[in-house]
Amino acid sequence: MPGHSGINLRFIILIGILVILIIAMFLTSEERTGLSKIEVFFRDLIAPVQSWVNKVCDSVVDAFSFIGNIRNLSRENRVLKNQVEELTYLNNSLNEAKAENERLRRLLEVSRMIPYDKVVAEVIARSPDNWYSNIVINKGYDDGIRKDMAVITHAGLVGKISEVTKRTATVLLLTDPRSAVGGLNQRTRDIVLVEGSAELKNHLLLKPLDDMPELHKGDVVISSGLGGIFPKGLVIGKIVVVEKGDFGMTTTAVVEPAVDFGKLEYVMVIRETVRDDQGVMIIMSEDDGANTDTNTGLDAGVVNTNAVNSTNSVNATDAFNTDVLNANVSFGGGSR
Amino acid sequence: MNWKRILILAAIIILVIILQSTLLNYIGIWGSKPDLLLIFVIAIGLTRGVQDSVIFGFAAGLLEDIAAGGMIGETAFVKMLIGLLVGLFEQRLFKENFIVPACMIFFGSLVQGLLTFFFINSFQVRLDFLSALLHKIIPAALYTSLVSAAIYPLAVRIYAKIYSEHIYSRIYRAR
Numbered sequence A: 001m002p003g004h005s006g007i008n009l010r011f012i013i014l015i016g017i018l019v020i021l022i023i024a025m026f027l028t029s030e031e032r033t034g035l036s037k038i039e040v041f042f043r044d045l046i047a048p049v050q051s052w053v054n055k056v057c058d059s060v061v062d063a064f065s066f067i068g069n070i071r072n073l074s075r076e077n078r079v080l081k082n083q084v085e086e087l088t089y090l091n092n093s094l095n096e097a098k099a100e101n102e103r104l105r106r107l108l109e110v111s112r113m114i115p116y117d118k119v120v121a122e123v124i125a126r127s128p129d130n131w132y133s134n135i136v137i138n139k140g141y142d143d144g145i146r147k148d149m150a151v152i153t154h155a156g157l158v159g160k161i162s163e164v165t166k167r168t169a170t171v172l173l174l175t176d177p178r179s180a181v182g183g184l185n186q187r188t189r190d191i192v193l194v195e196g197s198a199e200l201k202n203h204l205l206l207k208p209l210d211d212m213p214e215l216h217k218g219d220v221v222i223s224s225g226l227g228g229i230f231p232k233g234l235v236i237g238k239i240v241v242v243e244k245g246d247f248g249m250t251t252t253a254v255v256e257p258a259v260d261f262g263k264l265e266y267v268m269v270i271r272e273t274v275r276d277d278q279g280v281m282i283i284m285s286e287d288d289g290a291n292t293d294t295n296t297g298l299d300a301g302v303v304n305t306n307a308v309n310s311t312n313s314v315n316a317t318d319a320f321n322t323d324v325l326n327a328n329v330s331f332g333g334g335s336r
Numbered sequence B: 001m002n003w004k005r006i007l008i009l010a011a012i013i014i015l016v017i018i019l020q021s022t023l024l025n026y027i028g029i030w031g032s033k034p035d036l037l038l039i040f041v042i043a044i045g046l047t048r049g050v051q052d053s054v055i056f057g058f059a060a061g062l063l064e065d066i067a068a069g070g071m072i073g074e075t076a077f078v079k080m081l082i083g084l085l086v087g088l089f090e091q092r093l094f095k096e097n098f099i100v101p102a103c104m105i106f107f108g109s110l111v112q113g114l115l116t117f118f119f120i121n122s123f124q125v126r127l128d129f130l131s132a133l134l135h136k137i138i139p140a141a142l143y144t145s146l147v148s149a150a151i152y153p154l155a156v157r158i159y160a161k162i163y164s165e166h167i168y169s170r171i172y173r174a175r
Helices: A002-028 A037-108 A294-306 A313-335 B003-021 B023-027 B036-048 B050-068 B074-092 B099-123 B129-162
Strands: A118-126 A134-137 A150-152 A157-164 A169-173 A180-185 A191-195 A204-208 A220-223 A235-244 A251-257 A266-270
Touching (some): A037 A134, A037 B003, A037 B050, A118 B003, A134 A266, B003 B023, B003 B036, B050 B074, B074 B099
Antiparallel strands (some): A118 A134, A134 A169, A150 A266, A157 A169, A191 A204, A204 A251, A220 A235
């Protein structure tokens, strides 16, 4: 009967498509070297609209939060004034530390200052589902972005570039369950693995590689540079919970990331990295050669700390320089 | 083939995906956001029948996969299957009140969550089932069915407009 054969044909087509989809899943579930042309086309097509809608949403949220905050403004003003005083003091001591760092560096003759190349990008979208932790940024292949480049903010490590189109790129955040980064306990220099987790919202899971790790609440975890993707010495986060497994044989910890992944607006992509003698990726500050006025970077850093959600990318860059420099003071210097 | 209708439906899918990746981030609760595209798939299943909902679910899922940056085919599979199930049940359901679509959306979202968990678990990374259920699948299902109170009638009206040239259309009107 024609009716029956029609239904059968449809059923076979349906099963065929479902099987093809499972094969497609299998083929695309691993990390891919590049995106297909269709994916690149589609994402570049929707990127401008995503960017625009995000801007509109941001301004609406800003407007509402401004109205909601008017009452708190005077209190906040008082707190901020105190903070300015504290930060001015901090600024001075940082200047001292910076100068000291300069001297030590010259003494040790390790200041092979190779400027690295970075680009500031705006976050234009996030993963449309609840399972992955991705962001989409408005810089892509045309801006020199390539797969596996490290992405950071002034606060620390954000993630790595997982996919690139002509004008956008997808960043796999540290919190994504597919993400794993080689880390270093800053205090003990123990090498650890920091993984994203679907269960811990906005927190990371730390797995030590040592049998008897010495982990304490409050320990700062930095990137080890050993994975070959992330430069050494970037802040990943702070240990907030240490958990002993059954029989005390295993220890894991929960790390609170230094970066607030919920509020990412601007990020920086490191387009170039430098390796040391042992092949470990390190970050070099370009501050030394280019910036003779030592106050500029630090001032910008302080201003930027006050205006937390600064949208000025120039400020963000300056603040970043300062932070990397500080990171070198505390991490790079002490590591060897 | 009605090319105008296909183009409008494609535009709806793309628009919803854009909203899903931008606007909905601002209304997320505990890291979960509603799945508007699923509401549109179920709405087309309950008003237009199985063939349209299977094709719509497949296309919507595939475009979402392309935009999301995960596995290609996973959302397409899940949304197509949900389109099929809803489309098959369509004729046996009493759809004149809101409870039926809301329940369908809740269970559809649960099925989607469980299948997504299964695929991610088998092809990508191991996840803990209980916490995925408690932190992702159930909150998303609750949130999606809640939001469907506003979005489902809208979707039904949009479809009614798009399909209005059909004389024998089986349009379920929201009111």
